[in-house]
Amino acid sequence: MSESDKSQERQTLxxxxxxxxxxxxNHVLKGIDLKVRKGDAVSIIGPSGSGKSTLLRCINGLLxxxxxxxxxxxxxxxxxxxxxxxxxxxxxxxxxxQQYNLFPHLTVLQNVVLAPIRILGxxxxxxxxxxxxxxxxxxxxxxDEAYPGQLSGGQxxxxxxxxxxxxxxxxxxxxEVTSALDPETVGEVLSVIRQLVEDGxxxxxVTHEMRFAEEVSHEVVFTxxxxxxxxxxxxxxxHAPRNPRTNAFINALRN
Amino acid sequence: MPESWLPAFVVAxxxxxxxxxxxxxxxxxxxxxxxxVVSVELSFLSIASSLLVGLVIATALTSERPWLARxxxxxxxxxxxxxxxVQIFCAFFVLNMLVSQALGGPQNNPLTAYAWVVIVxxxxxxxxxxxxxxxxxxxxxxxxxxxxxxxxFSRRGRLIHVELPLAFRFAxxxxxxxxxxxxxxxxxxxxxxxGEVTYASLMIWVNGDNVLELMIFIFLVYAALTLFVVWLxxxxxxxxxxxxxxH
Numbered sequence: 269m270s271e272s273d274k275s276q277e278r279q280t281l282x283x284x285x286x287x288x289x290x291x292x293x294n295h296v297l298k299g300i301d302l303k304v305r306k307g308d309a310v311s312i313i314g315p316s317g318s319g320k321s322t323l324l325r326c327i328n329g330l331l332x333x334x335x336x337x338x339x340x341x342x343x344x345x346x347x348x349x350x351x352x353x354x355x356x357x358x359x360x361x362x363x364x365x366q367q368y369n370l371f372p373h374l375t376v377l378q379n380v381v382l383a384p385i386r387i388l389g390x391x392x393x394x395x396x397x398x399x400x401x402x403x404x405x406x407x408x409x410x411x412d413e414a415y416p417g418q419l420s421g422g423q424x425x426x427x428x429x430x431x432x433x434x435x436x437x438x439x440x441x442x443x444e445v446t447s448a449l450d451p452e453t454v455g456e457v458l459s460v461i462r463q464l465v466e467d468g469x470x471x472x473x474v475t476h477e478m479r480f481a482e483e484v485s486h487e488v489v490f491t492x493x494x495x496x497x498x499x500x501x502x503x504x505x506x507h508a509p510r511n512p513r514t515n516a517f518i519n520a521l522r523n
Numbered sequence: 524m525p526e527s528w529l530p531a532f533v534v535a536x537x538x539x540x541x542x543x544x545x546x547x548x549x550x551x552x553x554x555x556x557x558x559x560v561v562s563v564e565l566s567f568l569s570i571a572s573s574l575l576v577g578l579v580i581a582t583a584l585t586s587e588r589p590w591l592a593r594x595x596x597x598x599x600x601x602x603x604x605x606x607x608x609v610q611i612f613c614a615f616f617v618l619n620m621l622v623s624q625a626l627g628g629p630q631n632n633p634l635t636a637y638a639w640v641v642i643v644x645x646x647x648x649x650x651x652x653x654x655x656x657x658x659x660x661x662x663x664x665x666x667x668x669x670x671x672x673x674x675x676f677s678r679r680g681r682l683i684h685v686e687l688p689l690a691f692r693f694a695x696x697x698x699x700x701x702x703x704x705x706x707x708x709x710x711x712x713x714x715x716x717x718g719e720v721t722y723a724s725l726m727i728w729v730n731g732d733n734v735l736e737l738m739i740f741i742f743l744v745y746a747a748l749t750l751f752v753v754w755l756x757x758x759x760x761x762x763x764x765x766x767x768x769x770h
Contacts (some may be wrong), residue, residue: 328673351677359675369670372768373688382684383674417767428670435674 281306281439281470287326287336287346289319296322297333298494304439304472304487309465311473311481313505314491315517320474321366323491324441327472328361329354341438359387362432362440366447368424370416370431376403377412380431388435395434402430406460422453426460433464440464442473458484478521482506490514542733551727558723559744565640565709565719566748570702572645577652577698581690582682584657595653602650608711610647614639615715640712648705655697659690692763699756703749710745720744 282304289297296319304310312320325331326338329345338345340357348354370379380399384390390398403409406426416424425445432440442461446454458480465471465484475481481488481502488505490498490513498511509515529546536543545551583595602610615636623632634642663686671681713722724737 330669330672355675355677358673361673363670363673365666365670367664367666369664369666371667371671371685371689372765373692373763383676386680386684387675415766415768417765417769419767431674 279306280304281341282327282472283337283339284323284326285337287323287333287338289322289326289331289333296494297326299336300494300496302489302496304470306470307468308486309471309473309484310487310489311475311485312489312491313475313478313481313517314497318491319494320491321443324363324443324472324474327441328358328363355387359435360438362435362437364425364428364432364440364442364445366444368416368421368428368448370424370427372416374415375412376408376414376416376419376427379416379427380434383431384434399430399434402433403427406430407456420453421449422456425449425457429457429460429464439470439472442471442475444474444476446475446477478506490517492517536736541736542731543736545727545731545733554718555720555723555727558718558720561637561717562709562719562744563748565637565644565712565717566706566752569641569644569648569705569709570752572641573648573652573701573705574698576645576649577656578687580649580653581656581660584653585660587678599650599653602647607643607647607708608714611640611643611711611714614643636712636715636717639715640709640717644705644708647708648701651701651704652698655694655701656690658697659692659694660686662693663689692765695756695760695763699753702752702756706748706752707745
């Protein structure tokens, strides 16, 4: 890989600067600074209620911060005013939810092709061809005609990942995607994500799977009380945290 | 031509004290059968257009735009807080006159009593449908909206592809209820001389001593119609079922 290719790869794709957001009296985000480089997987860890999911929703414009800047590529997300601008942004960003949120009235295949056909204007035939490829990639090729309600949690979550990928996103946001799953199905979802990260998909993961975060991430961010307490390589965060709060959190999980 | 079994039926009924002689009178029989046909037509026309009205009003009710939501709310409240019969009178005697005046005379007014019944029933039951659909739209889990938005759907796209298909399923049992009510409410057309089955029966029993006999027929006609609506509703419900969802 040449020098210029490398610098290309290290381009910043997501940048948050001093992001603040409150719900009523509840100050959820208190000045978040975060940078995600293209091709990187960044994991956000921290106790419940530390604003991790809220942070992800600020990146694809589901929530708008009260103060601060959110920039994705060249798009100033915090300044988007119209629905059309937000749609243009969301087309570039995949979002995978804790509760999968598949459309229960559509089959697996219909779930995956709905947005490519309606939003990207793809032909049904090519959208379906691509959807089948994606379903094969998440090992669900034989479930195309099933309805979400007929699948296990892990299978639904893999469909949700395929649905997000069908939009050809530059970036995928994963919001505690294994938290609602049975322990035995967590692994199948994580291996799909691991593969994605290895393929170079820029990923931002909110997760409670510490071992997975350590293994897969280029960078780990520890949040608590709406602030970023510490960030660094997985090695630093999990084995040599500098901040006592990070240390306490990691140790509590170990025991 | 009377069917061969008809005289036999009239004789048999006579033996248990029921007077169905009007069936042997071709004029009265045809008039009554025409009434049945009109009732069926009124029912299905009004069911179809009331569902359309319900869809539009429900969309307006749940809109974020106050200039849509507020008039829709006012419409629903006016409709469900006044009697259906009064609405039919008001439409036929007041609105119809205003339309005639605006068009320069009743001869230019294309709206018949029949049309007014369809209009009033569509709006009336449309308001009830709208409330059921609103409940359905509000029952759509927030995460469903978020995931549709994240895929790039506009508010309108979310409504068409996600919220309404789900809302329709959630609201369907209530909608069937409303439709059964609507079928029975077509009998109110008799108040402004629309020749549906109640009015046709009335025209026959004023000439003969057969109120009870015609009442029995009326009950049977409405029961058959409402049972058909319920059966059709059940069939649709089965088709719309989402495998594995909620049960």
